[in-house]
Amino acid sequence: MAADRLDRLVDADAGIISRDIFVDADIFRIELEQVFARAWLFVGHASQVPNPGDFVTSRLGTDEVLLTRDDAGELHVLLNSCRHRGMKVCRYDEGNTLSFTCPYHGWSYSTDGTLVSVAGELLGVPHFRPGYGGALDRSAWGLVPVAQVANHHGLVFATWDPQAPPFADYVGDFHWWLDNLASSASGEKGKVVALRGVQKWRIRANWKFVAENFLGDNYHGPPSHESVDAVGIGPGGTAAATRHGAASGQKRSIASTSFVRLGHGATGSAHYFMGYPTFEEPELTEYFTRCFAARRARFEQEGRPPGAMGPATLFPSLSFHAGPFPRALLVAHPISPTETEVWRWYLVDADAPPEVVDWLRRYYLRYSGPAGLVEQDDMENWDYASEASEGTIARRLPYNYQLGLGMTQPSELRGAVESEYFMTEENA
Amino acid sequence: MSGWRVVVDRDRCQGYANCLDAAPDVFDLDEHDIAVVLTERFDDAEHDRLERAVRRCPVAALRLEPATDRPGTDGRPR
Numbered sequence: 001m002a003a004d005r006l007d008r009l010v011d012a013d014a015g016i017i018s019r020d021i022f023v024d025a026d027i028f029r030i031e032l033e034q035v036f037a038r039a040w041l042f043v044g045h046a047s048q049v050p051n052p053g054d055f056v057t058s059r060l061g062t063d064e065v066l067l068t069r070d071d072a073g074e075l076h077v078l079l080n081s082c083r084h085r086g087m088k089v090c091r092y093d094e095g096n097t098l099s100f101t102c103p104y105h106g107w108s109y110s111t112d113g114t115l116v117s118v119a120g121e122l123l124g125v126p127h128f129r130p131g132y133g134g135a136l137d138r139s140a141w142g143l144v145p146v147a148q149v150a151n152h153h154g155l156v157f158a159t160w161d162p163q164a165p166p167f168a169d170y171v172g173d174f175h176w177w178l179d180n181l182a183s184s185a186s187g188e189k190g191k192v193v194a195l196r197g198v199q200k201w202r203i204r205a206n207w208k209f210v211a212e213n214f215l216g217d218n219y220h221g222p223p224s225h226e227s228v229d230a231v232g233i234g235p236g237g238t239a240a241a242t243r244h245g246a247a248s249g250q251k252r253s254i255a256s257t258s259f260v261r262l263g264h265g266a267t268g269s270a271h272y273f274m275g276y277p278t279f280e281e282p283e284l285t286e287y288f289t290r291c292f293a294a295r296r297a298r299f300e301q302e303g304r305p306p307g308a309m310g311p312a313t314l315f316p317s318l319s320f321h322a323g324p325f326p327r328a329l330l331v332a333h334p335i336s337p338t339e340t341e342v343w344r345w346y347l348v349d350a351d352a353p354p355e356v357v358d359w360l361r362r363y364y365l366r367y368s369g370p371a372g373l374v375e376q377d378d379m380e381n382w383d384y385a386s387e388a389s390e391g392t393i394a395r396r397l398p399y400n401y402q403l404g405l406g407m408t409q410p411s412e413l414r415g416a417v418e419s420e421y422f423m424t425e426e427n428a
Numbered sequence: 429m430s431g432w433r434v435v436v437d438r439d440r441c442q443g444y445a446n447c448l449d450a451a452p453d454v455f456d457l458d459e460h461d462i463a464v465v466l467t468e469r470f471d472d473a474e475h476d477r478l479e480r481a482v483r484r485c486p487v488a489a490l491r492l493e494p495a496t497d498r499p500g501t502d503g504r505p506r
Contacts (some may be wrong), residue, residue: 098449099446099449099450099484101444101484101486102444103486106442106444106486108444108445108446108449111451112449114452115448115452116451122450123445123448123449124443124444124445124446124449125443125445126442126443126444126461127442127443127445127461128461129443129459129460129461130461132462
């Protein structure tokens with residue numbers, strides 16, 4: 001497909017976007033090559049692999065990978081596919097090992113630095129001397145590593161592209177949001193662990209519905225999520241009234257932030273502060289009151305802006321609430337133009353007392369994930385919108401992205417603009 | 429006699445090298461790519477580590493058994 005046809009699919013000035021972008025198989029294949037094979041993608045949280053030999057399986061776009069920690073403590077991201085016939089060398093979600101043996105023909109790969117020079121190098125080849133004449137170049141047939149890995153205070157990212165810009169440049173000033181995601185409730189970077197177990201499920205929707213839902217779509221909140229606030233799934237129950245726990249009657253966000261060239265975006269700004277939640281349970285109030293006081297002091301001392309809370313999306317497919325409350329993230333893995341596999345992680349303070357962790361687990365699960373009420377609201381929208389956009393007649397019609405069009409002002413953040421009204425579709 | 433020894437079934441071994449990966453000080457591959465055990469007898473303290481290495485063999489060519497003063501076995505599973 002020629003680039004000029006791609007240009008015709010999006011009229012940014014008019015706020016018109018073709019539905020083909022959300023349903024067309026050719027465009028989807030181009031996205032896999034041009035976006036997912038080149039972008040920095042979230043792999044997992046370092047706390048999932050705390051010890052030498054620990055591993056978890058993950059995905060980068062359509063490819064399955066292993067996140068491993070070698071015997072020297074270094075993190076590696078390796079393609080989970082045997083170089084001989086492509087079999088998954090590991091079929092477990094997590095575990096501890098310094099080597100992976102393919103179940104098909106038995107090639108073995110090692111991450112043990114005392115035996116191999118590069119993590120994932122091919123170590124064991126059955127019948128190496130009699131069958132291959134000892135000539136197979138084991139150093140050329142190891143598990144394929146990603147081109148670059150970055151550990152942002154425990155958030156582990158990787159890219160397949162050796163030419164990709166350094167992670168810090170890719171993120172730019174959007175790092176304020178990632179910093180908060182990676183921080184404890186008291187604002188300490190890296191003092192966070194992921195709750196055990198990653199939720200994984202598939203939805204019948206294009207991955208971009210997920211991305212844009214989190215990168216500044218304030219518009220869908222009231223009609224889509226009124227019911228969850230009505231039943232009081234938030235920290236304050238039905239009395240204090242919102243699913244995030246912000247006090248009712250609170251001033252609305254004045255803006256959404258869009259990093260126009262980098263592709264990241266967020267509801268709110270780096271300075272907009274949504275407020276701290278109130279809790280029904282006294283022990284939760286006590287814990288978070290202490291944390292939030294420490295956070296205020298720390299942010300002032302470190303010169304960090306009070307906002308950058310999200311929801312937000314790091315281009316292309318990492319969406320999250322940056323915290324301090326809640327702190328949760330998802331990756332929308334593309335499967336087909338109209339199918340997406342969603343993976344969710346939930347973060348808690350590394351030193352949180354058990355009752356706080358338990359409370360947060362219950363809160364996260366009633367909020368998010370395949371059984372979470374807010375996520376169900378969103379999934380209904382994404383699934384039915386995808387289905388209703390696939391029709392022969394329906395797909396001829398464009399989507400309307402005119403909300404807030406042209407109503408932006410430069411942000412103090414590099415490469416970013418802020419919307420003048422708190423609802424906008426400029427981010428998308 | 430206390431202690432342990434590792435027996436290799438030379439017919440089963442295909443040279444996967446998983447034992448070597450698990451315990452490089454205990455195993456090697458010979459010129460036919462068949463596993464060889466570098467030490468004749470192991471202390472009880474080594475038992476768990478050896479058992480882990482033995483279990484790593486994809487074709488169960490390794491066996492951990494109590495060391496005795498009997499002359500060597502034929503290396504085949506009993």
